[in-house]
Amino acid sequence: MMPTMLQEATAFRCPVCLAQETAVVRPYRSGTAPSQGPFSGLSIRSCEQCHAAFACPLPQENELEVFYAESYREERGQSGGDSRPNAWDGGSVRARAQVEFVLEPLRFVGSWLDIGAGHGLLLDEARRQQVARTGAIEPDVHCGRQIQDAGHHLYASLFETKTSWDVVSFSHVLEHLTRPRQFLKDIQRLLTEQGHVFCEVPNETHLSESPRDLPHLLFFTQASLIRLFQESGMTIVAVSSCGRRAPETGWRNIMREGARRASQKLFKQPPRWIDRRVHPHFHYHEDRSAGAWLRLLARKA
Numbered sequence: 437m438m439p440t441m442l443q444e445a446t447a448f449r450c451p452v453c454l455a456q457e458t459a460v461v462r463p464y465r466s467g468t469a470p471s472q473g474p475f476s477g478l479s480i481r482s483c484e485q486c487h488a489a490f491a492c493p494l495p496q497e498n499e500l501e502v503f504y505a506e507s508y509r510e511e512r513g514q515s516g517g518d519s520r521p522n523a524w525d526g527g528s529v530r531a532r533a534q535v536e537f538v539l540e541p542l543r544f545v546g547s548w549l550d551i552g553a554g555h556g557l558l559l560d561e562a563r564r565q566q567v568a569r570t571g572a573i574e575p576d577v578h579c580g581r582q583i584q585d586a587g588h589h590l591y592a593s594l595f596e597t598k599t600s601w602d603v604v605s606f607s608h609v610l611e612h613l614t615r616p617r618q619f620l621k622d623i624q625r626l627l628t629e630q631g632h633v634f635c636e637v638p639n640e641t642h643l644s645e646s647p648r649d650l651p652h653l654l655f656f657t658q659a660s661l662i663r664l665f666q667e668s669g670m671t672i673v674a675v676s677s678c679g680r681r682a683p684e685t686g687w688r689n690i691m692r693e694g695a696r697r698a699s700q701k702l703f704k705q706p707p708r709w710i711d712r713r714v715h716p717h718f719h720y721h722e723d724r725s726a727g728a729w730l731r732l733l734a735r736k737a
């Protein structure tokens with residue numbers, strides 16, 4: 437059956453601000469992966485109103501579930517499973533930087549729920565910083581077990597977390613979703629009266645230079661990320677661009693790598709001043725288009 441004009445218009449609507457004025461900017465780059473599943477043959481459209489870019493047509497939720505279940509299995513097959521990252525691994529460094537970003541403006545955080553928690557590193561760090569109650573949503577069974585072994589509460593879905601939370605976070609999750617506005621609405625119901633939402637996404641200001649899009653569906657600039665939270669009825673508390681888009685080269689990089697290696701021998705858990713010196717996760721930019729990632733903290737309006 438031919439789609440009607442109305443259906444077509446809705447399909448190409450901006451998932452961030454719902455504007456109808458969107459245009460194809462280029463084909464979706466799915467790379468050389470043998471199984472591209474729901475990502476094959478897509479385009480990237482950009483919204484003329486908010487400048488968010490998005491994959492089009494957006495895949496069906498059930499297709500995505502199958503894709504992620506299979507790619508998780510592949511990943512586990514390669515890495516052989518259960519080892520947990522140490523304090524110097526990228527995931528742990530990112531967790532420290534993110535918790536610092538959230539706790540700086542907030543005086544007290546008693547409970548923290550992390551969605552897409554992976555190995556639970558963010559929650560480990562939150563607890564190290566005196567957050568008393570920690571919860572996670574993580575579909576991967578192996579990771580889920582690690583999270584529980586570490587003493588965090590594991591929930592199967594958003595709707596199972598009956599209590600409210602001072603912070604709900606999702607790092608590198610939002611760009612994988614087809615319905616970000618609905619997601620933010622669901623999240624807000626989980627917040628305490630003074631509750632905050634934290635998120636980190638890739639900074640896609642330079643999307644045209646990106647070699648591979650898969651498996652992302654939404655591509656945010658700082659402006660479109662702010663717009664999404666505002667449209668969902670939230671107030672922005674802080675937003676920053678951090679990390680390095682391209683690895684540093686030359687003597688600076690040699691110095692930094694040297695300092696990092698030397699410190700690794702000295703400290704099992706890197707102190708703050710070392711983190712700031714040697715890890716890009718702690719490197720913030722004045723120019724919001726410059727960093728590799730965008731961090732945002734928002735509260736209920």
Ligand SMILES: [Zn+2]
Binds near residue numbers: 453486
């Ligand atoms: Zn838009």
